[in-house]
Amino acid sequence: MHAYRTHTCGELRKTHVGETVKLSGWLHRRREHAGALFIDLRDHYGLTQVVVYPNASFYEEAKRATAESVLTVTGKLIARDAEAVNPELPTGEVELPAETLIVESAAEKLPLPVFAEPDYPEDIRLKHRYLDLRRETLHKNMTLRSDVITSLRRRMVDQGFTEYQTPILTASSPEGARDFLVPSRLHPGEFYALPQAPQQFKQLLMVSGFDRYFQIAPCFRDEDARADRSPGEFYQLDIEMSFVTQEDVFNAIEPVMRGVFEEFADWDDKGRTVPSEPFPHIPYAEAMAKYGSDKPDLRNPLELSDVTEFFKDEEKTGFGIFAKIIKGGGKVVAIPAPKAAAEKSRKFFDEMDKWAKKEMQAPGLGYARLKEADGGGVDSQDPALKNFDPDHLAALLQHLGLGAGDGVFFSAGKKNDAYKLAGAARNKIGETLELIEQGVFRFCWIVDFPMFEYDEDAKKIDFSHNPFSMPQGGMEALEAAKTDDEILDIKAFQYDIVCNGIELSSGAIRNHRPDVMLKAFDMAGYGPEVVETEFGGMLNAFRHGAPPHGGIAPGVDRIVMLLADAENIRDVTLFPMNGQARDLMMGAPSPVDERQLRELNIRLAPQIKS
Numbered sequence: 001m002h003a004y005r006t007h008t009c010g011e012l013r014k015t016h017v018g019e020t021v022k023l024s025g026w027l028h029r030r031r032e033h034a035g036a037l038f039i040d041l042r043d044h045y046g047l048t049q050v051v052v053y054p055n056a057s058f059y060e061e062a063k064r065a066t067a068e069s070v071l072t073v074t075g076k077l078i079a080r081d082a083e084a085v086n087p088e089l090p091t092g093e094v095e096l097p098a099e100t101l102i103v104e105s106a107a108e109k110l111p112l113p114v115f116a117e118p119d120y121p122e123d124i125r126l127k128h129r130y131l132d133l134r135r136e137t138l139h140k141n142m143t144l145r146s147d148v149i150t151s152l153r154r155r156m157v158d159q160g161f162t163e164y165q166t167p168i169l170t171a172s173s174p175e176g177a178r179d180f181l182v183p184s185r186l187h188p189g190e191f192y193a194l195p196q197a198p199q200q201f202k203q204l205l206m207v208s209g210f211d212r213y214f215q216i217a218p219c220f221r222d223e224d225a226r227a228d229r230s231p232g233e234f235y236q237l238d239i240e241m242s243f244v245t246q247e248d249v250f251n252a253i254e255p256v257m258r259g260v261f262e263e264f265a266d267w268d269d270k271g272r273t274v275p276s277e278p279f280p281h282i283p284y285a286e287a288m289a290k291y292g293s294d295k296p297d298l299r300n301p302l303e304l305s306d307v308t309e310f311f312k313d314e315e316k317t318g319f320g321i322f323a324k325i326i327k328g329g330g331k332v333v334a335i336p337a338p339k340a341a342a343e344k345s346r347k348f349f350d351e352m353d354k355w356a357k358k359e360m361q362a363p364g365l366g367y368a369r370l371k372e373a374d375g376g377g378v379d380s381q382d383p384a385l386k387n388f389d390p391d392h393l394a395a396l397l398q399h400l401g402l403g404a405g406d407g408v409f410f411s412a413g414k415k416n417d418a419y420k421l422a423g424a425a426r427n428k429i430g431e432t433l434e435l436i437e438q439g440v441f442r443f444c445w446i447v448d449f450p451m452f453e454y455d456e457d458a459k460k461i462d463f464s465h466n467p468f469s470m471p472q473g474g475m476e477a478l479e480a481a482k483t484d485d486e487i488l489d490i491k492a493f494q495y496d497i498v499c500n501g502i503e504l505s506s507g508a509i510r511n512h513r514p515d516v517m518l519k520a521f522d523m524a525g526y527g528p529e530v531v532e533t534e535f536g537g538m539l540n541a542f543r544h545g546a547p548p549h550g551g552i553a554p555g556v557d558r559i560v561m562l563l564a565d566a567e568n569i570r571d572v573t574l575f576p577m578n579g580q581a582r583d584l585m586m587g588a589p590s591p592v593d594e595r596q597l598r599e600l601n602i603r604l605a606p607q608i609k610s
Contacts, residue, residue: 075097166198218235219234219236236555246495335426508551
């Protein structure tokens with residue numbers, strides 16, 4: 001017999017009754033009855049109930065064993081009495097009377113419980129992550145993560161892709177976030193950087209003649225934590241393809257994303273589905289106009305509406321605040337709230353206004369509650385619509401598709417500010433009114449991103465998304481754009497996959513021609529010397545024959561987060577840092593001794609007191 005186990009704690013069934021078995025695992029829970037001691041023994045695979053009777057020589061030792069001690073138990077498996085069957089457990093029809101019991105490792109007093117799922121302070125959970133990971137929910141999340149990565153790999157290989165590994169120590173590259181720098185011992189004063197993404201390497205693989213590349217790639221960015229972003233590192237399904245159009249990328253990747261979500265949609269009996277129709281393609285401009293975001297949650301049926309024209313004429317509206325904003329070049333955007341006037345009190349509307357001021361730092365959120373007018377039709381006594389000309393109000397409500405009993409909110413200001421607030425309000429209204437479709441993953445492609453944008457701070461045109469993307473129309477489109485407005489109208493072959501309001505990945509057809517790249521950078525105010533200095537390696541490679549190519553990089557952490565229905569990315573990451581980018585368990589980052597610094601030719605500057 002094996003030294004520790006013949007079976008796992010989740011394996012035994014009635015078909016094993018009568019067999020002598022050996023189990024090893026953690027003491028999950030103990031219940032002491034008059035005639036016996038019941039121990040739930042847990043391992044990675046499940047739970048089995050062990051029974052220790054008072055006449056056993058190890059009975060007292062079993063009574064003293066602390067929670068989470070590691071035990072090895074041997075005995076002959078028996079069936080439980082009918083009234084003792086636990087239908088909630090796969091092993092609930094059997095139990096193991098202990099003939100031998102060994103305490104392999106005694107656990108000291110626990111800093112946090114493993115049994116059940118209490119809400120414990122984050123610093124304690126992260127410092128003792130190895131205990132936190134024993135809890136059922138987190139343990140299952142990590143198994144799900146492994147299964148998802150296995151599925152992604154299998155599906156990529158089935159699509160004809162080959163996995164390659166790119167370097168971890170590389171050169172610093174400005175990609176929108178801070179690099180993690182690694183000092184070189186052999187080259188004093190010089191530094192490697194950890195890759196923010198394998199972007200340049202995967203493009204160089206295409207130049208090298210490889211065709212369909214993928215990698216479950218670690219990426220490193222020195223940025224602050226968010227609920228959907230770990231500080232420091234994350235993983236992505238990195239993909240690149242040669243001789244492809246944008247549609248080729250969609251056709252290769254959509255089945256992978258759909259397949260993995262279909263495979264795990266009902267994970268843990270959550271009963272979710274993925275609609276069978278192809279992912280809709282939504283142009284960026286349409287997404288902003290309808291949803292106020294390039295990450296729209298399509299489970300929410302609410303759509304925004306530009307109502308600027310309806311508020312231009314103060315004589316027809318009697319509402320000068322919006323008219324003044326419009327004269328200054330601003331926009332007014334309406335967010336419908338169906339049945340809100342009939343089903344919600346005024347408090348709901350006032351709370352939305354307070355939310356806009358506090359959470360969004362906006363001047364406010366106008367609103368109107370619609371009711372049947374005394375003389376027929378619909379009117380509102382709230383300021384935004386109270387003094388509207390009746391015919392003008394009827395035209396507005398027809399445009400919005402609203403009537404008595406409905407509500408409407410208004411976001412006004414500079415175009416970008418108005419749509420940002422309206423998009424956030426759309427999400428909040430949809431949640432509050434319980435309009436969000438449940439039990440479904442709704443995907444879309446966001447396409448036709450603008451190549452350039454106007455940087456208000458720098459007062460110049462700059463890249464809006466990814467400077468290495470191919471502009472739609474190529475060199476001809478760049479050369480034809482003479483004015484700022486014409487430059488800002490240029491679109492790129494850039495695309496995102498969004499699911500339930502979460503951006504899962506960004507991608508693009510790459511700019512593989514040096515002349516087009518230099519021209520695009522020049523239009524954004526970067527001379528050829530900047531491009532040669534920062535991206536000389538890739539640019540020189542393109543000068544020696546580069547295929548048209550494109551790719552994408554879905555975030556593994558966010559995929560698992562969605563499938564696990566987790567609220568924070570730490571709940572799907574094995575050993576995460578806290579919000580201050582500290583590993584409380586391992587004590588990183590930490591000071592290093594003078595000897596190590598001397599080897600690296602580094603002298604620490606005095607710390608600046610804040």
